[in-house]
Amino acid sequence: MIEVIEVADIPLWAAILTSLLLLLGSGLTLIGAVGLLRLGSFYERVHAPTLGTTLGIGSVLIASMLFFSVLQTRPVLHELLIAAFMVVTTPITLTLLARAALYRDRREGNEEVPARRG
Amino acid sequence: MSAELLGWSIFISQIFLGLAMVLAAVRVLWGPRAQDRVLALDTVYVIAATLLLTFGIRTGGTLYFEAALVIALLGFVGTAALAKFLMRGEVIE
Numbered sequence: 001m002i003e004v005i006e007v008a009d010i011p012l013w014a015a016i017l018t019s020l021l022l023l024l025g026s027g028l029t030l031i032g033a034v035g036l037l038r039l040g041s042f043y044e045r046v047h048a049p050t051l052g053t054t055l056g057i058g059s060v061l062i063a064s065m066l067f068f069s070v071l072q073t074r075p076v077l078h079e080l081l082i083a084a085f086m087v088v089t090t091p092i093t094l095t096l097l098a099r100a101a102l103y104r105d106r107r108e109g110n111e112e113v114p115a116r117r118g
Numbered sequence: 119m120s121a122e123l124l125g126w127s128i129f130i131s132q133i134f135l136g137l138a139m140v141l142a143a144v145r146v147l148w149g150p151r152a153q154d155r156v157l158a159l160d161t162v163y164v165i166a167a168t169l170l171l172t173f174g175i176r177t178g179g180t181l182y183f184e185a186a187l188v189i190a191l192l193g194f195v196g197t198a199a200l201a202k203f204l205m206r207g208e209v210i211e
Binding site for chain 2: 010011012014015016018019020022023025026027029030032033034036037042045046049052053056057060061063064067068071078079081082085086089092093094096097099100101103104
């Protein structure tokens with residue numbers, strides 16, 4: 001069962017802050033997705049979705065934390081779990097993926113590979 | 119007043135997130151190579167977790183938070199396994 005709490009009695013300042021954070025987060029995620037679609041090569045595209053994985057989901061998590069803390073009149077901090085998880089895992093996965101792409105491109109002798117360092 | 123404001127902003131941000139998910143899904147279908155598809159699939163996972171959090175704010179329940187946590191976990195495992203597969207050609211050696 002999902003318990004439904006009335007949102008009508010939340011104060012106005014909390015509603016405004018939550019709305020701003022939600023719009024910021026979803027807007028940044030949308031910009032990241034547009035970048036994923038429009039940028040030219042894979043090595044440019046790998047930068048775009050990080051907009052959504054850092055500040056995008058981060059602002060939505062802060063909005064959720066603020067909303068539930070005000071609604072239940074006690075600090076609700078379990079959203080920090082997702083935030084910490086995102087901060088730890090995103091660099092790992094994208095580094096693995098970029099390394100795999102680099103390996104595949106170099107093995108095939110692709111032209112658009114970034115230059116080898118050192 | 120505040121419930122109305124919150125309802126509209128949640129509605130708009132859900133539309134933004136749905137649009138972002140569609141764009142990432144287009145990149146999954148379009149490719150052109152396997153690493154692009156994996157990257158776009160990872161983006162879809164993150165957007166799905168964000169969307170579930172907005173659903174949680176809309177309904178005021180805590181069930182959606184757990185679903186978002188599970189999706190974030192599965193996204194990490196799936197992307198790491200796929201990246202390893204692209205690198206070596208097999209997942210478990």
